[in-house]
Amino acid sequence: MSGRVLVVDDNRVIRQLIRVNLELEGFEVVTAADGAECLDVVHQVCPDVVTLDVVMPRLDGLRTAARLRDDPQTSGVPVAIISACTPYEVESGFAAGVDAFLAKPFEPAELVRVVRQLVHGGRRQGPSQETEGPPSVDGSRRGAGRAGTPRT
Template identity: 35%
Template sequence: MARKILVVDDEAVLAETIAYNLEQAGYHVITAADGNSALDAARSERPDLIVLDIMLPGMDGLEVCRQLRRENKTATTPILMLTARGDEIDKVVGLEVGADDYVTKPFGRRELLARVRALIRRSDYVPGGEGENGEEPEQERRSANRELVAGPLRIDLAGRRVNCRGQDIELQPKQFELLAYLVRNRGTVLTRDQLLHNVWGYDYVGDTRTVDVHVRWLREKLEEDPANPKLIQTVRGVGYVFRW
């Protein structure tokens, strides 16, 4: 069955072009031209991915994203934001409110399809990884249902669920994948470029603030004191490391 993608853009020509390219690649596409219609379509159609323009009449794309992330049915649906060239603030804010990735206008067909495929692919499985010695750490117990255990964390890879200190934690797709990758590689300092390549799944053309934003989200949800993180630590000038 073809994957379903919701394209939200009030520029009719651009929306039709995006829809055509996605359909040619084998996807089933539905469209919406404003924020309220986008919310209705996301709730009723349950798309596998949403391509969402920030600049929309009425309710803008950022507010649409915020609302979708608050609802159980759409909380984990991958969202690819469309931003105007040079609008760095929009890119960062888009990630802050729950977008998984962004592409800057104007963009090419290949770039769009690469990002769409990566988001859908990554929503289907968790990226791999190894411990410090090239093998899975002994503490990383992998049961029949593929579970990672690290300190206060229990990560159900098959069910894509996270429990921390006995509390179930809801994570968006990229947050989940980043956490799983960090835990798989516990004790190893990972650069931002490494994380972009291995978690986002392609040669990312954006900037490394994407990683910083997602790490901050994880800390807010997992750390007892996000200002003084114990699990996901910063290695200044290099990147991040999961320690336990």
């Protein structure tokens, strides 16, 4: 098994798409329909990575990420946002402790690459790296406006 991923998205089709792509690569996947459900199940699931959509009912992805960071039991779990994000949302996400962004629509191979790197590499490094712009999952620098844009 490659690791356990908690996939959080209010769109059932997107949840299923992410689940299938990750399960084909050997990940165990648990899903939640919004941020509130994520916070309800995260302690039972003990995921290696959490993926979050931004726009969701009850509790959005950025507020969910901030709450995961504030909880000592989940503060070290890598978090990836999978969403069509604005540069402002990317900046807000890094401020909330998000480790990676993947823009929708995403390439399945890019999804697997990001999740695999987070499972094996853990969280991004400390705040000292943020002075030159937020690092991507692989440690390279990207401007906030381009963060999460799939590379070709």
